[in-house]
Amino acid sequence: MEDTYARALIKLIQAGLRPEDSVAKINAALKDKGRQAMWPRIKRAFLMHVQKVAMRENVTLSVACKEDVVDAKREAQNHLARNDADRMQMVVDDSLIGGWKLEAGGTLIDRSFKRQLKDMYKKIVQ
Amino acid sequence: MDNAIIEKILKEIEGYEFVSDADHVGRVSAVGDGVASIDGLERAVMSEIIVFEENDSATLEESLERDTLVYGLVLNLEEGGVRAVVLGDTSRVAEGMFAKSTGRILSVPVGDNLLGRVVNALAEPIDGKGEVKDTTFVPVEREAYGVLERKSVDTPLQTGIKAIDSMIPIGRGQRELIIGDRFTGKTTIAIDTILNQKSEPEKTRPICIYVAIGQKESKTARIMAQLKEAGALEYTIIVDAPASAPAALQFLAPFTGAAIGEYFMDKGRDALIIYDDLSKQATAYRQLSLLLRRPPGREAYPGDIFYLHSRLLERAAKLSDEKGGGSLTALPIIETQEGDVSAYIPTNVISITDGQIYLDAGLFNKGIRPAIDVGLSVSRVGSAAQTKAMKGVAGGLRLELAQFRELEAFMQFAQDLDEETSKRIDTGRRMVEILKQAKGAPLSVEMQVVSLFAAVHGFLADVAIERIPQAEVLLLRYMDGQHRGVIDAIRTSGAVGDEVKENLEKALRDFPKAHPEMFGKGL
Numbered sequence: 322m323e324d325t326y327a328r329a330l331i332k333l334i335q336a337g338l339r340p341e342d343s344v345a346k347i348n349a350a351l352k353d354k355g356r357q358a359m360w361p362r363i364k365r366a367f368l369m370h371v372q373k374v375a376m377r378e379n380v381t382l383s384v385a386c387k388e389d390v391v392d393a394k395r396e397a398q399n400h401l402a403r404n405d406a407d408r409m410q411m412v413v414d415d416s417l418i419g420g421w422k423l424e425a426g427g428t429l430i431d432r433s434f435k436r437q438l439k440d441m442y443k444k445i446v447q
Numbered sequence: 448m449d450n451a452i453i454e455k456i457l458k459e460i461e462g463y464e465f466v467s468d469a470d471h472v473g474r475v476s477a478v479g480d481g482v483a484s485i486d487g488l489e490r491a492v493m494s495e496i497i498v499f500e501e502n503d504s505a506t507l508e509e510s511l512e513r514d515t516l517v518y519g520l521v522l523n524l525e526e527g528g529v530r531a532v533v534l535g536d537t538s539r540v541a542e543g544m545f546a547k548s549t550g551r552i553l554s555v556p557v558g559d560n561l562l563g564r565v566v567n568a569l570a571e572p573i574d575g576k577g578e579v580k581d582t583t584f585v586p587v588e589r590e591a592y593g594v595l596e597r598k599s600v601d602t603p604l605q606t607g608i609k610a611i612d613s614m615i616p617i618g619r620g621q622r623e624l625i626i627g628d629r630f631t632g633k634t635t636i637a638i639d640t641i642l643n644q645k646s647e648p649e650k651t652r653p654i655c656i657y658v659a660i661g662q663k664e665s666k667t668a669r670i671m672a673q674l675k676e677a678g679a680l681e682y683t684i685i686v687d688a689p690a691s692a693p694a695a696l697q698f699l700a701p702f703t704g705a706a707i708g709e710y711f712m713d714k715g716r717d718a719l720i721i722y723d724d725l726s727k728q729a730t731a732y733r734q735l736s737l738l739l740r741r742p743p744g745r746e747a748y749p750g751d752i753f754y755l756h757s758r759l760l761e762r763a764a765k766l767s768d769e770k771g772g773g774s775l776t777a778l779p780i781i782e783t784q785e786g787d788v789s790a791y792i793p794t795n796v797i798s799i800t801d802g803q804i805y806l807d808a809g810l811f812n813k814g815i816r817p818a819i820d821v822g823l824s825v826s827r828v829g830s831a832a833q834t835k836a837m838k839g840v841a842g843g844l845r846l847e848l849a850q851f852r853e854l855e856a857f858m859q860f861a862q863d864l865d866e867e868t869s870k871r872i873d874t875g876r877r878m879v880e881i882l883k884q885a886k887g888a889p890l891s892v893e894m895q896v897v898s899l900f901a902a903v904h905g906f907l908a909d910v911a912i913e914r915i916p917q918a919e920v921l922l923l924r925y926m927d928g929q930h931r932g933v934i935d936a937i938r939t940s941g942a943v944g945d946e947v948k949e950n951l952e953k954a955l956r957d958f959p960k961a962h963p964e965m966f967g968k969g970l
Contacts, residue, residue: 373486373527376474400469416506427487429470429545435507442511445459 323359326351327366331374380409380425385417385433393421400430471548473528475499478540481693482738483519485546486528494552494588495521497531500545518569519546520553520695523739530739532695534569555703556582557710562654565671565685568696568703573687585710587702591761598767603832604653604719604776607643607889608636610819610882613841613899614848615804618832619653619717620765620774624796626781626788627806631818633780635886636804637721638670640778642677643889644719653717653776655683658704661690661697661727673887690727694738697731705762708775712764715771720763724780725756729792746791756792757799788823802826816883821848834892835942840899844878851875873912877902880915890923893937897926897951900943906955909966918965925961930954 326347333343351357380401384393390411398406405425414422419434473487483499491497499517502510517539523530533540555570558581565574572579600618617623625633641655657674659667667687674680684707688700701722708718722728729752736749744750756779763777781796786808788797797803802825811818830838854872858864864872881902884890890898898919901907910918926934933954936947943951959966 373476377487377527414504416504418507424472427472427489429472429547431470435510438507439502439510441460441463444463445456 323362323366326359326363327370330363330367331370377426378408380405381412381423382409383412383414383417383422383424383433385413385415385419385421387413389419389421396432397421397423397430401425471550472500472545473497473548475540475542475544475546476528478533478537478542480734480738481533481537481695482735483531483533483537483540483546484528485519485531488521488529488546488548489527491521491524491529491548492552493521493524496534496549496551496553497521498547498549499533499540500547501539503545520699522735523741532735532739533693534695534699535693537693553587553699554584555587555706557585557707558582561684561707563681563683565667565687566703568686568688568692568700570686570703570707583710585706587699587706588758589706589709589762591758592764592766592770596767596770597764600765600828600832602717602765602774603829603834603892604640604717605643605647605892606636606640607646607891607895608639608817609884609890609895609898610817610821611636611804612833612892612895613837613882614821614845615802615819615824615826616829616833616837617776617778617826618765618829619776620763621802621826621828621832622760622763622777622779622800623826623829624779624781624800624803625806626783626793626797626803627818628783628786628808631806631808631811632816632886633782633806634666634670634723636806636817637723637778637780638673639887639889640719641674641683641721642679642887644682645677645679646889646891651717652682653719653774654708654711655679656686656704656708656718656720657683658686658688658700658720658722660688660700660722660724661692661731662687662723664689664691677887694731694734698728698735701725701728701759705759705775709762712766712773712775713771715766715773717774717776719776719778722759722777722779724782725759725796726780726782726792729755748791752792753795753799756796760796760799801828814883815879816886819882821845822852836896836937836940837892837899839943840896840903844899844903847871848875848878848882851878876912877907877915880912881907881919883916891938893934894923894926896937896943897934898923900951901955901958904952904955906958909959911967914965918962921962921965922955922958925958926954929961 330343330347333346334340351359382393382397384390400423417433417435420432422433423430471490473485475483476486477484497519499519501513501517518534519531520534521529521531556579558579560579560581564572564576564579567573600620602619604617604619606612606617625636627633644652644655671685674683686700686704688697704720708720711718729748732752732755733748737743741749760777760779763775765774766772779796781793783793805820805823806818807820810820851872854868858872881898901922907915907918933947933950937943
């Protein structure tokens, strides 16, 4: 139930309503039904949804070391829309050994050396 | 290291070209009890296989050490994510892990080389005999053949069990349920049926698939040893999803078995599949459905529990000649509680199948084995496939036994019985004795015909009831040794013609001379 209210809140905001007005609208609906005690649970569900949406919209570029950032950014930008490129976050992950890995909108492009070495290993072993 | 190997590796490295495609991924948001919730994967489809990316934060060395992947099966498509069952060790899946879409619907490898092998619910060998070569992948879930591609059941599937082949005949392509309480001999009937196929000519011998669902590993090992010892494993495939396997694999195993059976059916071969047992599959599916937050219905089973079994059993078929004429016969097993056939799952499967063999715990405890309750057992289509010889001798057997059971109940209260009733009861008792059969001792159809012919036509009327099993053994040995021609004639013609009947009667009349010690009620 709280999930439904949380989704409704997000939809109202996405539809262009101001956040405080959206909350007031939901509150009025809850008051009508005597369900105002649900607010803490709705808040938790709302936060979870927001986190999920944020995670989905995150654009993360992982590189093995700071020196690779410029090259990796240049290559990764070819795979992104302009808006996404602006939101790009950088992460240093030394387990990649070299190269880069890009995660954006449910898509993963892995050009890391780790992946390539694993791929090569599999091919040789098979 | 050998120079040749080093050279090979160097050559591989030189010619290596990395092709990186964009993967469609989601993130695991929760995992537990074999079910993972994944955010993202919006383009995933039902029954798609996903891979959990364990090595995302692992070092190269660590990821090379993990040589097996953890797969998942998408079963719920939800807003903003999916729910998938983990096909393997759930403890290897962690929150925050990537789940990659593979674009593949769950498929299993099938091929002739599966014969004699024991595989898991994903058709991966688990018998330590190495990988199965020359296989092709087929989807686990497939729509059953339609009306136009099928034909009526017309060939018998001999179980080697007198009570079944005579009164509840099974045809190739039929679905016959074996139902009964625990320890009433359900699996024994199924295994005896597999063993009996050994006597079939190789060309027409059905390929047997035994699917063990939620069984103890020791039981499956015992069955495997029994089949191996009898030389039946060479035409059998065991699909094992033991009680220790995740519920997802127990739910999938019957479908994997059906996919393997269909492979042989599509090649024009006959196949026999045993699902031991579908009650446990239903329980596994209930567990999965509840964990997947699907709404529970009667007895907490999900709403599509009927469809689960109907779509599985509908895959059993006898194909038309244009389709190659192959068949897939299904013998599903259902375990009842306290003999209650009116429970949810038993009634569902009874209504789906073409008949049922009901095993009664009371009969079993009385020593009547196989403990088949003739009154509650039925085969709706099998009689069309029964041989003329068997039809001839077994015609009145069912009715006679049903009348005997009625009289037997009445007899408990009656003091004096008239001659006619006593005679009927005596005949009934003889029939019950003749239908008794030891475990793992299937009989060929011609031997069954001889045995039943002798009993039905009163040739064993002078044998004391308790000595009938012994007399039967001697009779069959006598016929096999001294009247082989009659046996051969029944086998080749499939009928008891006038001439054969005359010879058979003559042989049976001479039997008391060969074994006088068996005759005389007072003995």
